[in-house]
Amino acid sequence: MRAALFVTCLVDLMRPRIGFAALELLEAAGCEVVVPATQTCCGQPAWNSGDHCAAVTLAKKVIAEFEGYDYVVAPSGSCADHIRNEYPKILAAEPEWLARAVTLSGQVFELTDFLVNVVKLERVPGHFAGSVTYHDSCTGLRSLGIKAQPRALLAQLPGVELKEMRAAEDCCGFGGAFSIKFGAVSAAIAERKCNNAVATEADAIVGGDLGCLLNIEGKLRRLGDDRTPVLHIAEVLTAK
Amino acid sequence: MESRSRQFKANTLAALSNPGLQQNMRQAKGKFVDKRAKSIRELDDFDGTRTAAAAIRNRVLDNLDLWLEKFEASASARGATVLWAKDADEICRHVVDIARRHEVKKTVKSKSMLSEEAGLNLALEAAGIQPVETDLGEYILQINNNEAPSHIIAPVVHKSLDEVADLFEKVHGTPRKTEITALTREAREVLRSHFLTADMGISGGNFLVAETGSVALVTNEGNGRMVTTLPRVHVVITGIEKVIPTLEDLSTLMRLLPRSATGQSISNYVSVLTGTQAAGDLDGPEHLYYILVDNGRADLIGSEFQDMLRCIRCGACMNHCPVYQTIGGHAYGWVYPGPMGAVLTPLYTGLENALDLPHAATLCNQCGVVCPVKIPLPELLRKLREKQVERGLRPQGERRAFKFWARLAASPTLYALAAWFGVRYLKQLAGGRKTITSFSLVPEWMLGRDFPAPEGKTFRELYAERGEKK
Ligand code: SF4
Numbered sequence: 001m002r003a004a005l006f007v008t009c010l011v012d013l014m015r016p017r018i019g020f021a022a023l024e025l026l027e028a029a030g031c032e033v034v035v036p037a038t039q040t041c042c043g044q045p046a047w048n049s050g051d052h053c054a055a056v057t058l059a060k061k062v063i064a065e066f067e068g069y070d071y072v073v074a075p076s077g078s079c080a081d082h083i084r085n086e087y088p089k090i091l092a093a094e095p096e097w098l099a100r101a102v103t104l105s106g107q108v109f110e111l112t113d114f115l116v117n118v119v120k121l122e123r124v125p126g127h128f129a130g131s132v133t134y135h136d137s138c139t140g141l142r143s144l145g146i147k148a149q150p151r152a153l154l155a156q157l158p159g160v161e162l163k164e165m166r167a168a169e170d171c172c173g174f175g176g177a178f179s180i181k182f183g184a185v186s187a188a189i190a191e192r193k194c195n196n197a198v199a200t201e202a203d204a205i206v207g208g209d210l211g212c213l214l215n216i217e218g219k220l221r222r223l224g225d226d227r228t229p230v231l232h233i234a235e236v237l238t239a240k
Numbered sequence: 241m242e243s244r245s246r247q248f249k250a251n252t253l254a255a256l257s258n259p260g261l262q263q264n265m266r267q268a269k270g271k272f273v274d275k276r277a278k279s280i281r282e283l284d285d286f287d288g289t290r291t292a293a294a295a296i297r298n299r300v301l302d303n304l305d306l307w308l309e310k311f312e313a314s315a316s317a318r319g320a321t322v323l324w325a326k327d328a329d330e331i332c333r334h335v336v337d338i339a340r341r342h343e344v345k346k347t348v349k350s351k352s353m354l355s356e357e358a359g360l361n362l363a364l365e366a367a368g369i370q371p372v373e374t375d376l377g378e379y380i381l382q383i384n385n386n387e388a389p390s391h392i393i394a395p396v397v398h399k400s401l402d403e404v405a406d407l408f409e410k411v412h413g414t415p416r417k418t419e420i421t422a423l424t425r426e427a428r429e430v431l432r433s434h435f436l437t438a439d440m441g442i443s444g445g446n447f448l449v450a451e452t453g454s455v456a457l458v459t460n461e462g463n464g465r466m467v468t469t470l471p472r473v474h475v476v477i478t479g480i481e482k483v484i485p486t487l488e489d490l491s492t493l494m495r496l497l498p499r500s501a502t503g504q505s506i507s508n509y510v511s512v513l514t515g516t517q518a519a520g521d522l523d524g525p526e527h528l529y530y531i532l533v534d535n536g537r538a539d540l541i542g543s544e545f546q547d548m549l550r551c552i553r554c555g556a557c558m559n560h561c562p563v564y565q566t567i568g569g570h571a572y573g574w575v576y577p578g579p580m581g582a583v584l585t586p587l588y589t590g591l592e593n594a595l596d597l598p599h600a601a602t603l604c605n606q607c608g609v610v611c612p613v614k615i616p617l618p619e620l621l622r623k624l625r626e627k628q629v630e631r632g633l634r635p636q637g638e639r640r641a642f643k644f645w646a647r648l649a650a651s652p653t654l655y656a657l658a659a660w661f662g663v664r665y666l667k668q669l670a671g672g673r674k675t676i677t678s679f680s681l682v683p684e685w686m687l688g689r690d691f692p693a694p695e696g697k698t699f700r701e702l703y704a705e706r707g708e709k710k
Contacts, residue, residue, distance in 0.1 A: 016698060016703075035703055039652075040655045045645070048625070049625055049629070050622065050624075050626035050627070050628055054642070057650050058650065061650060138602070143605065170606075175602025175603060176603075178599065178600075178601065179684070179685055181684060182249070183689075184252065184253055185566055190688070190689065218689035218690045219688065221674065221692070
């Protein structure tokens with residue numbers, strides 16, 4: 001089974017180790033993993049800010065790079081959703097591209113969803129001891145139904161205790177460009193998320209989308225907590 | 241009502257630095273969200289009911305002109321007069337005309353957001369007619385210098401009990417009371433004489449039923465019944481999109497409206513009012529007028545924003561919105577706040593007059609999943625952003641930055657190069673620490689957060705290095 005890894009631009013820039021962790025998990029699940037070298041960004045920032053033209057260009061680029069594999073997997077619900085559910089809307093006016101977008105749409109998965117529901121991974125390779133609390137990122141949760149999957153994977157790690165926070169499904173306030181347009185509002189929302197997470201006294205805050213994690217980590221550090229790690233689920237599942 | 245949506249950004253900062261407001265909003269959030277969640281669980285098929293409700297609304301909107309004619313015919317047959325208003329001014333003109341025709345000096349009002357759109361109270365006062373708000377929340381706002389509501393069903397959600405206690409003491413000149421029941425009783429006593437002496441009642445309308453020509457009113461305080469039955473004249477002001485075909489449809493929508501709005505299985509009062517007082521009727525007005533308002537709605541029919549007209553004004557989208565929960569309703573600057581307001585305000589008052597609102601959302605889709613009529617609010621917000629770009633309404637700098645970024649992202653070589661420099665620049669800014677504490681490129685981010693430092697190399701570099709080693 002050939003799976004192409006869509007690294008996502010944030011992971012590429014900020015946390016390459018998440019990309020390698022995803023790679024390791026896919027290999028542990030028996031996939032032959034390919035990382036298309038020319039990949040950049042899925043184009044979601046363009047689409048969400050109203051730039052239809054740039055969204056089209058980038059959607060076509062991703063389709064051309066990623067079609068032809070059995071699966072495409074991204075360590076982000078937000079990027080996976082953009083490719084799966086938005087590309088067909090973005091390319092609706094071009095029948096040929098639309099057909100290609102629809103095909104790709106059926107092949108693209110968020111990492112934990114893929115591991116649990118497609119390849120049915122039963123033994124994750126990592127060793128992580130301690131308690132974690134899980135933040136459900138909005139797009140993964142509400143558009144792709146990512147809720148049980150990361151928890152099922154965490155349950156495979158014998159040393160992990162999951163401490164659910166209050167309002168785990170509430171937005172963390174990131175919202176992409178929102179966080180740099182309305183910084184004060186965004187940070188105030190992030191503060192509620194941090195307070196709920198910290199109240200669980202978990203050893204680590206874990207999530208599946210790097211955008212949210214950077215937002216939560218940034219707020220946490222500003223609040224003076226420079227101890228609690230904020231980790232991507234792939235890092236936890238492959239921790240050594 | 242004059243729009244202050246242009247000052248949205250400043251409004252948010254004011255809201256964030258108002259500790260009283262912050263406290264009140266925190267309390268409100270818990271109440272609305274938990275109660276709704278509980279009452280939704282009573283329905284065996286919430287999602288199926290939502291689909292049915294959306295279908296009822298779509299059926300009307302797809303042929304709105306025909307349904308309006310049908311409503312007009314049924315209502316006229318029951319003795320009502322149906323008037324049409326293009327905009328805010330016309331609403332006010334109609335109401336003042338009706339008041340003059342029937343020699344009205346005082347009018348009692350139950351809640352109507354349309355009257356807020358129209359700025360009706362000011363127009364009535366200017367014409368020498370006294371308007372008295374009788375919904376408790378609206379009454380509180382009126383005696384507080386005609387303050388604007390901050391929520392469509394809980395207009396004073398931004399106020400604390402203490403603030404209301406102070407206000408009543410000052411305005412009524414009575415000893416200060418702090419019990420909700422005592423305050424409510426005091427308001428009742430003041431309002432009673434107004435009910436008995438008013439010549440005209442003004443109400444909104446939750447639904448207009450085409451088959452019977454009735455208006456359905458959903459309230460909790462009972463003031464709606466007094467307003468619509470005691471005075472000689474009753475004026476209903478509501479949007480043209482509020483029509484539904486049948487009473488059966490009303491029952492479907494009523495399974496969702498109170499639950500979505502206040503978490504009640506049913507509101508304390510549901511009135512279905514039909515026609516004027518006929519011979520043998522025990523109550524009802526001698527004269528009944530409907531003012532059906534366009535004010536921007538007709539333009540949405542057939543447009544990519546038509547879905548928005550399904551709205552049944554339950555308020556669930558704002559109650560669940562992380563942004564609304566943080567800044568309250570006044571910050572949005574016009575009549576309707578929260579996600580539905582962020583869509584409606586630019587559509588009704590002009591795209592260029594509310595540039596920030598479509599961007600004032602994280603697109604978390606919490607609103608979309610709670611909306612009882614399945615309005616894809618985040619999708620509509622995104623489309624409004626697209627309209628702003630198409631019409632050249634975004635700031636130059638922002639457009640240029642986006643164009644630059646899009647060009648990079650389209651070119652793998654340039655992108656890799658920029659990323660190479662980018663991470664090294666950020667790493668250097670962090671200076672060995674875990675986070676960057678000062679970063680002038682994203683001042684807004686830095687307002688309340690640090691910026692986590694990158695690892696130092698990009699994934700693509702490390703992956704290539706690994707390949708070479710192998
Ligand atoms: S948009 Fe939906 S959730 Fe919001 S007020 Fe209207 S009906 Fe209610």
